[in-house]
Amino acid sequence: MIISISKSSFSFFVFLFFIQASLIAQTKKPVTSGINLTAVKQMAYADSSRLVDIYKDLHQNPELGFMEVRTSAIIAKELQALGYEVITGIAKTGVVGILKNGDGPIVMYRADMDCNSVKEITGLPYASTKTMKKDDGTEVPVMHACGHDAHVTWLLGVAKIMMASKNQWKGTLVFLGQPAEEPLTGAKAMVNDKMYEKGVPVPDYLFGLHTTPIAVGSIKNGVGERAAGSDQLDVTFYGVGGHGSRPEVAKDPIVMASNAIQQYQTIISRNIAAQDAAVLTVGAIHSGGDNNVIPASAVVKLNLRWFTEETRNTLLDGIKRINEGIAVANGLPKESYPSILMKGSVYPQVNDTVLSARINKALRQVLMPDNIISNFPAIMGSEDFNHLVLGNKKTICDYVWVGTAHADDMLKAAQEGKTAPFYNHNGNYKVDLSAIPLGVVIGVTSLQELFKR
Numbered sequence: 001m002i003i004s005i006s007k008s009s010f011s012f013f014v015f016l017f018f019i020q021a022s023l024i025a026q027t028k029k030p031v032t033s034g035i036n037l038t039a040v041k042q043m044a045y046a047d048s049s050r051l052v053d054i055y056k057d058l059h060q061n062p063e064l065g066f067m068e069v070r071t072s073a074i075i076a077k078e079l080q081a082l083g084y085e086v087i088t089g090i091a092k093t094g095v096v097g098i099l100k101n102g103d104g105p106i107v108m109y110r111a112d113m114d115c116n117s118v119k120e121i122t123g124l125p126y127a128s129t130k131t132m133k134k135d136d137g138t139e140v141p142v143m144h145a146c147g148h149d150a151h152v153t154w155l156l157g158v159a160k161i162m163m164a165s166k167n168q169w170k171g172t173l174v175f176l177g178q179p180a181e182e183p184l185t186g187a188k189a190m191v192n193d194k195m196y197e198k199g200v201p202v203p204d205y206l207f208g209l210h211t212t213p214i215a216v217g218s219i220k221n222g223v224g225e226r227a228a229g230s231d232q233l234d235v236t237f238y239g240v241g242g243h244g245s246r247p248e249v250a251k252d253p254i255v256m257a258s259n260a261i262q263q264y265q266t267i268i269s270r271n272i273a274a275q276d277a278a279v280l281t282v283g284a285i286h287s288g289g290d291n292n293v294i295p296a297s298a299v300v301k302l303n304l305r306w307f308t309e310e311t312r313n314t315l316l317d318g319i320k321r322i323n324e325g326i327a328v329a330n331g332l333p334k335e336s337y338p339s340i341l342m343k344g345s346v347y348p349q350v351n352d353t354v355l356s357a358r359i360n361k362a363l364r365q366v367l368m369p370d371n372i373i374s375n376f377p378a379i380m381g382s383e384d385f386n387h388l389v390l391g392n393k394k395t396i397c398d399y400v401w402v403g404t405a406h407a408d409d410m411l412k413a414a415q416e417g418k419t420a421p422f423y424n425h426n427g428n429y430k431v432d433l434s435a436i437p438l439g440v441v442i443g444v445t446s447l448q449e450l451f452k453r
Contacts, residue, residue, distance in 0.1 A: 022225040035165045035448050036068055037365050043161050044440040051157045051436050056126040058149035062115030062142045064132050064325035065180030066189075067205060068093040071113045071152060075177040078156050082084035084164045084175065092243055093281065096200050097159065097175040104171025107450045108203035109158065109443065110388060111151035114183035118145040121427040145429040147211025149402060150439065152177065154209055157440035162447060169451040172201050176388070179218070184230060184344030187387035205450045206389050206397040213420040214322065216435045218355065218371040219442065222378075223356045226347035226399060229312060230382035233324060234341040235260070235300045236349040238332070242450040245294035253298035254287050256326050256338075259298065263284075263326075265316060267318035272311060279305035279380050305380045307348050349383040361451035366441050371403075402442060404435040 016177045053075070063071055065285065072093040079097035081085045093113070117134065119141035120127045128143040144150075159175050178188030196202055212220060237257045242250030261282050272278045287298035302319070306312045323338035360372050389395035410428075411423035422428045 002280070018060055024157075030270055033446065034044060035161075035449040037445065037448075039165070040047055040161060040444045040448075041366070043164065044157060044437045044444070046156055047160060048437040049193050052433050053151055054156060055431075055433070055436055059124075059144050060126050060130070061141060062128050062130060062144045062149070063113070064117065064134065064393065065114040065183050065186060066092045066210060067180050068113040068177075069131065072179070074178055075113075075152060075156065075175075076437070076453040079175060082159055084159065084163070087195075090134040090195045090198065090200075091179060091186065091193045093177075093179040094186070094190045094193070094195070095177040096195065098199070098201065099163065099166065099173045101166050101173065102170035104169070105173040106174065106201045107207060107447060108174040108176055108388070109155060109447065110176045110178055110199075110206065110208040110385060111155040112148050112186065112368070113152055114148060114180050114186070115142050115184050116145040116425055117141070118143050118425060119427050120145070121252070122430050124430070143427065143429075145426060146182070147328045147425045147429070147431050148181070149312035150211050150404060150431045150436065151209060153436055154439040154443050157437070157445065158443035159314040159331055161440065161444050169448065171451045173447070173451075174201055176200075181384055184232060184346045184382060184384045187346075191388065193389075202392050203389065203395050204327050205248055206385070206395055206447060207359075207450065208385055208399050209402050209439060210383075210399065211424075211431055211435070212401040213405045213422055214373075214401075214403035214411045215371075215405055215407055216432050217367060218373065219367065220376055220401040220403075221351070221360050221363075221375045221398065222374050222376055223351050223353040223358055225307060225348045225378050226351050227378060227383045228279075228307055228380045229348045230344070230346050231302075231304040231312065231316070231342065232344040233302050233319075234343065235302060235319065235340070236337050237298045237300070237323075237326070237338045238336045239294070239296060239298075239330070242294045244294060247294060251295040251330050251332065252294050254285075254295065255369045255439060256330060257285060257287065257298040257300050258336075260322055263322045264302070264319060267315055267322075271314050271318055276311055277305070277307055277378075277380065278311050278315060279303075281305075287291060305382060307378070314385070324415050344384075345364045346382055346384045346387055347390070348378075348401060349386050349397075351398050355396050355398045358449055359400065359446050362445055363442060366445050398446075400442070400446065402435065404439075406430075406432040406434070 016317040072095045076095045084097035117140040120143035237253040239251035239253035240254045288295035307410040327337045
């Protein structure tokens with residue numbers, strides 16, 4: 001049998017052939033489109049009840065830096081159950097979950113775990129009533145006054161969705177639960193404990209989220225220096241102890257410390273240019289124990305904030321000169337001059353310009369564009385986030401501040417002339433529960449962008 005095909009029919013079949021071939025070729029290309037955002041939202045909000053329960057549990061059971069035994073165990077258990085390769089015990093309590101999912105970028109998502117030595121006064125039904133003993137033996141009330149409980153919860157929610165949708169992205173995903181952000185020593189401790197030699201991949205991208213008291217549904221994600229450098233140090237003044245009735249035969253370290261505290265502020269007002277940002281805060285004074293005893297020493301706990309090495313050196317040199325001047329004024333021998341113990345120290349936290357713009361653009365799919373704030377001054381708070389990859393030249397970073405304050409609280413604050421209803425490190429700090437699933441959506445959407453080819 002002979003079949004006759006017209007010239008026009010032949011052309012049509014050729015056209016169909018090329019269309020079919022093109023579709024087949026597209027199905028063989030690497031995944032580039034990422035996870036469906038509608039599905040992400042559905043999964044995050046479907047998981048909301050479980051995540052809120054986790055959050056409340058973490059909030060009621062806060063743990064100080066390097067003591068996050070319970071918190072890190074929860075992270076490890078959850079990540080293992082999801083199928084991640086888990087490494088524990090990095091810098092005591094640090095925990096890492098790894099998913100190698102084909103050829104693609106290495107992305108590290110970090111959440112800090114520790115709490116503050118602050119008494120909670122929120123009145124929430126799941127408020128913390130816990131106390132813990134610090135390294136110096138003092139027992140203090142503790143609470144999550146900086147939202148690290150939300151950070152951990154977000155990590156667990158993001159990890160679940162990323163595993164469930166692993167056929168829609170390619171690369172290596174690293175979830176990191178970091179201890180001791182508050183003393184600014186946890187990130188360095190994990191690196192110094194050779195986490196990269198222990199199997200943690202060096203990331204191409206480092207990403208993280210932090211709570212901030214702006215309205216739920218808003219974020220802050222700017223470029224360049226976003227948070228100040230910081231030093232935490234203890235100054236010990238040495239004197240001669242004695243009876244409270246005979247100060248003339250003693251040398252009072254409390255008076256020395258008090259004089260120093262007043263003089264320290266002149267470094268800010270008289271040694272640093274008015275347009276250069278710097279903060280010097282005295283967070284605690286520890287000395288003595290009795291009403292009628294002049295103690296032999298007094299410890300002043302200082303916190304510094306700065307953006308340049310020049311400013312930092314001005315602060316440190318000024319503290320040393322003031323200390324020594326007070327010792328001379330009190331007739332102390334050189335061996336009794338005040339000592340300085342340097343503790344946590346971090347450089348300013350910097351966001352990559354291109355990466356920040358990419359993530360902000362991606363987040364326009366899940367947030368109102370006007371609620372994505374990219375132009376705002378750097379904060380004087382500090383973070384050791386970047387220290388996880390300090391010196392790793394291939395790694396670029398973005399750290400996003402996520403609004404967690406209820407709209408009613410924001411409105412009330414505005415009516416009272418306040419910029420926020422509460423502030424980090426205060427006993428009234430709250431995270432609205434509606435921010436839990438939304439934070440997960442923000443985290444997954446951001447990771448989706450990072451895994452795009």
